[in-house]
């Protein structure tokens with residue numbers, strides 16, 4: 001009780017003292033401020049303005065420094081709805097190329113676009129599920145073309161182009177692509193990409209749209225692709241069924257949020273031939289070909305109308321779509337490059353940690369993690385992902401990582417010991433070697449967690465990155481142990 005009273009008196013004394021000091025300071029500051037103000041007013045105008053400018057500059061510099069320390073930088077997220085322009089994509093390509101990214105695939109897209117634009121041809125792509133009759137429709141439009149048609153799905157396995165001149169004299173290239181939903185790997189992507197490159201997609205189905213067909217249409221609509229929806233094999237349906245199917249197709253597109261004109265949904269028959277078992281005049285049975293008449297008039301009308309009314313917007317929309325394909329390819333190449341570069345950076349940091357630990361130059365993970373190797377690795381990985389963290393963020397991340405090592409270090413030692421046992425001829429494992437592998441494992445795990453968070457968020461958020469490190473450290477340790485044990489042994493023998 002006595003002590004309590006003593007503390008209260010002491011606090012009261014301190015408060016009184018602080019008040020006295022504050023009042024004295026206030027008096028002093030205001031006196032000197034007023035003094036300075038008086039002198040400035042009576043002095044020359046030059047001194048007055050110079051003094052005010054220096055004061056303003058100091059205040060601005062102080063605010064800037066405080067903001068840099070306290071406010072976190074946010075990475076600007078690009079809005080995907082803004083279409084890319086030619087200069088945007090060229091600038092991105094130049095930038096990426098200078099950074100060492102392999103931009104050849106993206107460049108190839110732009111070269112092919114330029115060649116296609118120079119030729120003036122309009123590209124129409126027949127696209128749809130396997131065996132819906134894409135090749136048959138091309139055969140119906142260009143009867144002399146050597147188009148492969150087969151009842152067995154998967155008959156078209158590559159991209160084929162055929163010339164077709166419509167009555168308006170447009171130069172048209174009809175593209176036949178593999179059907180989607182087949183078994184061969186990679187063909188769906190090949191077909192989908194080719195469809196996106198076309199001016200106009202002729203989406204061929206032969207009944208109501210399946211789930212995968214709906215997905216494919218949705219994808220094309222997201223690319224702002226003009227579509228004519230073709231219900232082929234209309235000969236299999238009577239008039240009522242055909243009308244119902246056409247109505248349903250229209251509704252499905254509307255449900256997807258797309259806009260399609262009624263006359264851009266057409267029912268046709270590609271024609272061709274079917275083989276049927278027929279009884280011959282001698283009573284024996286054999287295969288006979290039955291020709292189906294083609295009925296594609298409405299399709300030709302729909303294509304001609306679209307090319308007549310929308311030729312300029314079609315070209316503009318195709319150009320934008322190809323820019324987007326090029327941008328997507330560039331993004332894929334960039335992420336590939338980032339992964340490779342990060343792999344090199346992590347490997348180099350891990351090796352340095354292993355060597356440092358073996359030479360006992362840097363004993364203890366604290367010096368390793370928070371020291372030069374940890375800082376350099378974090379800075380380099382951030383720069384690969386375009387993040388420019390403040391030094392404070394790097395320090396915070398490393399010290400948070402360090403504080404999460406308490407439980408991980410014994411685990412890392414155990415994993416390292418086990419990993420080393422897998423190599424014959426080591427016998428009793430020297431403690432130093434196991435330590436070196438354990439430190440290497442920690443660096444490897446630290447780098448990989450950082451890459452994961454940087455790839456997801458594009459910036460270094462110390463808390464998120466350290467949490468990722470804590471959550472996934474045991475997985476990373478197990479995954480890297482053989483590689484790092486081998487690295488340590490190689491270092492030791494060399």
Ligand SMILES: Nc1nc2c(ncn2[C@@H]2O[C@H](COP(=O)(O)OP(=O)(O)OP(=O)(O)O)[C@@H](O)[C@H]2O)c(=O)[nH]1
Nearest residue numbers: 131132133134135136150151154155156179233270
């Ligand atoms: N009844 C009927 N059958 C058709 C019609 N059009 C095509 N077919 C048949 O459908 C089958 C597939 O025709 P294809 O033209 O090879 O179909 P595809 O879409 O090119 O097939 P893939 O290239 O394998 O994706 C063949 O047996 C054709 O004879 C049509 O209008 N009516």
Ligand SMILES: [Mg+2]
Nearest residue numbers: 134135155156
């Ligand atoms: Mg085909």
